[in-house]
Structures are given as structure tokens and as C-alpha cells.
Amino acid sequence: MRMSGESVLKYVPNIKVNYKLVACYWHDILSVADWCDFEDAAKRLPVLCVTIGWLIYDTAETVVITNEINTIRSKVVDQVGNTTSIPKGCIVKMKTLRTKI
Numbered sequence: 218m219r220m221s222g223e224s225v226l227k228y229v230p231n232i233k234v235n236y237k238l239v240a241c242y243w244h245d246i247l248s249v250a251d252w253c254d255f256e257d258a259a260k261r262l263p264v265l266c267v268t269i270g271w272l273i274y275d276t277a278e279t280v281v282i283t284n285e286i287n288t289i290r291s292k293v294v295d296q297v298g299n300t301t302s303i304p305k306g307c308i309v310k311m312k313t314l315r316t317k318i
Contacts, residue, residue, distance in 0.1 A: 232286075232288055232292055232294065234317070236271035236273050236294070237314075237315070238269075238271055239311055240311070240314055241267070241268045241269075241280065241303060244309060245263060247264050249261060268282050268284075268301050269282075269284070270284040270301070273297060280303050280311070285297060
């Protein structure tokens, strides 16, 4: 049986999330294994990546962002999945999208 969007929302509990939802723009390494001229190699720049998720860890050196949260024991987030650890030196910009869901 297929439920409509409204029916599904009736079963979603109020979940307390103590983390900011962010968009993190960061530079990643670009590595290419082919042979090329020096001029072509000089044009290969790091790539700009965007990670969107909950900011769960933030220090002077690193941020950790998770894309998935879980509430197995209560209505408070107690597990995360699909995490990305980004060195602060790679971050170009980080924007808060929202603080509550």
C-alpha cells in the first residue's frame, strides 16, 4: 500500500536536532594519472566541492558534516551516517541554511 506525503508526515515524530544544517564549499585535490605537456598540467586546479549536511564537529583544524541522522533510542539524534571530514584549510565558505528542522 502506498501512502501519500501527508499520510507519511503523520508518522514523523518531533526530533530534536542540536546541529546546524550547513552548505560547506571547499577545495579538493585533483589528481590525473595521464601523460600531458607541462602547460596542460599547470591548468589543472583543485576542484570546488559543496557538502550539505549537519555540522556535528568543528575545531580549529577540521569540520565534520553528516548527511544522515538517526533516532534509535529517543526523539533526540543519537546516530549519524555518511560523514565527511574536511580540513579547515580547504574550506572556502560555510553558510548556515537553518538551525532547526
